[in-house]
Amino acid sequence: xxxxxxxxxxxxxxxxxxxxxxxxxxxxxxxxxxxxxxxxxxxxxxxxxxxxxxxxxxxxxxxxxxxxxxxxxxxxxxxxxxxxxxxxxxxxxxxxxxxxxxxxxxxxxxxxxxxxxxxxxxxxxxxxxxxxxxxxxxxxxxxxxxxxxxxxxxxxxxxxxxxxxxxxxxxxxxxxxxxxxxxxxxxxxxxxxxxxxxxxxxxxxxxxxxxxxxxxxxxxxxxxxxxxxxxxxxxxxxxxxxxxxxxxxxxxxxxxxxxxxxxxxxxxxxxxxxxxxxxxxxxx
Amino acid sequence: xxxxxxxxxxxxxxxxxxxxxxxxxxxxxxxxxxxxxxxxxxxxxxxxxxxxxxxxxxxxxxxxxxxxxxxxxxxxxxxxxxxxxxxxxxxxxxxxxxxxxxxxxxxxxxxxxxxxxxxxxxxxxxxxxxxxxxxxxxxxxxxxxxxxxxxxxxxxxxxxxxxxxxxxxxxxxxxxxxxxxxxxxxxxxxxxxxxxxxxxxxxxxxxxxxxxxxxxxxxxxxxxxxxxxxxxxxxxxxxxxxxxxxxxxxxxxxxxxxxxxxxxxxxxxxxxxxxxxxx
Numbered sequence: 435x436x437x438x439x440x441x442x443x444x445x446x447x448x449x450x451x452x453x454x455x456x457x458x459x460x461x462x463x464x465x466x467x468x469x470x471x472x473x474x475x476x477x478x479x480x481x482x483x484x485x486x487x488x489x490x491x492x493x494x495x496x497x498x499x500x501x502x503x504x505x506x507x508x509x510x511x512x513x514x515x516x517x518x519x520x521x522x523x524x525x526x527x528x529x530x531x532x533x534x535x536x537x538x539x540x541x542x543x544x545x546x547x548x549x550x551x552x553x554x555x556x557x558x559x560x561x562x563x564x565x566x567x568x569x570x571x572x573x574x575x576x577x578x579x580x581x582x583x584x585x586x587x588x589x590x591x592x593x594x595x596x597x598x599x600x601x602x603x604x605x606x607x608x609x610x611x612x613x614x615x616x617x618x619x620x621x622x623x624x625x626x627x628x629x630x631x632x633x634x635x636x637x638x639x640x641x642x643x644x645x646x647x648x649x650x651x652x653x654x655x656x657x658x659x660x661x662x663x664x665x666x667x668x669x670x671x672x673x674x675x676x677x678x679x680x681x682x683x684x685x686x687x688x689x690x691x692x693x694x695x696x697x698x699x700x701x702x703x704x705x706x707x708x709x710x711x712x713x714x715x716x717x718x
Numbered sequence: 719x720x721x722x723x724x725x726x727x728x729x730x731x732x733x734x735x736x737x738x739x740x741x742x743x744x745x746x747x748x749x750x751x752x753x754x755x756x757x758x759x760x761x762x763x764x765x766x767x768x769x770x771x772x773x774x775x776x777x778x779x780x781x782x783x784x785x786x787x788x789x790x791x792x793x794x795x796x797x798x799x800x801x802x803x804x805x806x807x808x809x810x811x812x813x814x815x816x817x818x819x820x821x822x823x824x825x826x827x828x829x830x831x832x833x834x835x836x837x838x839x840x841x842x843x844x845x846x847x848x849x850x851x852x853x854x855x856x857x858x859x860x861x862x863x864x865x866x867x868x869x870x871x872x873x874x875x876x877x878x879x880x881x882x883x884x885x886x887x888x889x890x891x892x893x894x895x896x897x898x899x900x901x902x903x904x905x906x907x908x909x910x911x912x913x914x915x916x917x918x919x920x921x922x923x924x925x926x927x928x929x930x931x932x933x934x935x936x937x938x939x940x941x942x943x944x945x946x947x948x949x950x951x952x953x954x955x956x957x958x959x960x961x962x963x964x965x966x967x968x969x970x971x972x973x974x975x976x977x978x979x980x981x982x983x984x985x986x987x988x989x990x991x992x993x994x995x996x997x
Contacts, residue, residue, distance in 0.1 A: 487904055488903075488904075489900055489903060489904065506903075507903045507904040507905075508904075508906065509905060509906050511904070512904065513900070513901075513904045515897055515900070515901070517897055519895075519897035519898060519900065519901050521898060521901070521916065521920075522995040522996065522997045523919045523920070523922075523993075523995040524919075532905070532915065533905050536905035536907055537905075566995070566996070568995070568996035568997060
């Protein structure tokens with residue numbers, strides 16, 4: 435844990451009437467860290483992400499980014515939407531250039547285009563820059579969404595199940611690319627997923643949420659595998675199945691029957707499956 | 719398959735038209751000599767009385783006149799005898815004037831209503847009352863306040879084209895996808911840029927569809943309005959030719975009104991297609 439985390443979520447809660455979707459959320463994200471959030475539907479994952487993005491207001495609690503409380507959306511926190519959210523009347527280049535112009539309104543057109551093209555090429559779509567989103571496959575559209583988010587050179591990326599609408603092969607390729615790009619640019623990332631393997635591949639820390647309503651953070655799993663992992667030989671690493679089993683076990687059993695008697699929301703339990711198997715895996 | 723369908727449809731259309739023209743021709747041929755009268759008296763009475771000829775002109779007569787109108791569109795022999803081109807031009811200017819004014823009001827107001835649920839709820843009862851009023855019902859009020867018949871016709875066109883455009887704009891703006899607005903929000907896009915570069919293109923197909931409905935209604939209403947205010951315009955032409963008992967010219971005018979209305983609709987349809995985006 436860093437002393438001054440880049441993102442600090444303090445006692446976040448969202449309530450509708452008398453029911454809390456989630457409550458007492460405390461977690462931090464360090465600079466350059468890749469954090470995944472896993473939980474079943476209805477635990478308010480998207481609401482948490484929207485709160486971090488500044489698109490939605492939480493009912494309680496504060497979020498500090500870079501030491502300052504957030505008060506609405508910001509170009510510093512780019513969002514990659516689940517449904518890519520490209521403007522269908524703009525070409526790929528225009529979609530990205532639209533974002534670039536928002537960040538640097540003083541740039542002239544040529545400079546905007548060049549900057550946008552750089553990021554379109556980064557996601558491997560150099561040849562499709564003049565196409566409209568409707569002419570692209572689902573995976574390509576999501577790449578444009580990623581290029582758009584990266585092009586404004588944000589301080590952090592927020593991803594809401596970005597690959598869930600894609601087929602398995604495309605998803606794999608894109609995960610590799612996101613991993614490569616994020617490590618290259620040392621991006622701070624917060625990502626929602628329901629795919630355990632995706633979380634293990636991408637995340638440094640995996641936040642596990644109990645089922646809603648009244649969802650809380652059950653524990654935070656630290657990925658104990660080396661950072662230069664890749665999808666092809668991930669499963670050969672000795673820690674892989676320990677982490678995976680730990681996560682699956684949580685999603686299947688413990689997310690429902692979470693024991694709150696010894697639970698301190700301010701200090702979510704950190705587990706390191708793989709390193710301290712003897713202590714962690716024997717817990718009920 | 720599509721081209722053959724189109725071809726077959728064209729064949730059927732042509733056959734229907736030919737059949738209609740033939741029936742029309744036969745029905746207005748006349749029954750031959752019905753009374754043997756003095757030729758001078760016969761000239762006085764016209765073909766209807768002496769040759770059993772129907773007063774309804776036949777297709778050849780109408781089409782001949784149509785050709786004549788096409789070749790003499792812009793002559794001007796005083797207030798009661800102007801080329802049909804001039805009359806159509808008067809009507810078009812009024813329609814486009816009223817329509818243009820309606821665009822200038824409906825688009826900004828539609829944006830306001832579409833973006834503000836408060837304004838939507840507050841203004842809705844007024845629209846519900848004003849929308850079903852026949853535009854011609856405004857005519858006396860317009861004549862009294864504006865005191866100019868031509869401007870009153872434009873006002874009537876303005877009123878009738880306002881509602882479809884206003885309601886469609888408001889609907890289009892209100893139903894812009896939340897995710898596009900969220901993109902604009904996370905990119906900290908200013909309100910004017912958001913309106914022009916996100917909401918306007920997103921709502922453009924709906925807005926232009928409203929304009930297409932409006933121009934259709936405006937073209938329907940202008941004929942009636944000009945019959946009332948008189949002086950110029952294709953509506954006045956129809957009424958004037960009725961007073962002249964020239965059914966041929968009335969039919970010609972009806973055909974012209976249809977053709978111009980179709981052209982206006984096609985222009986807007988093309989514009990709608992231009993701004994429609996595939997998703």
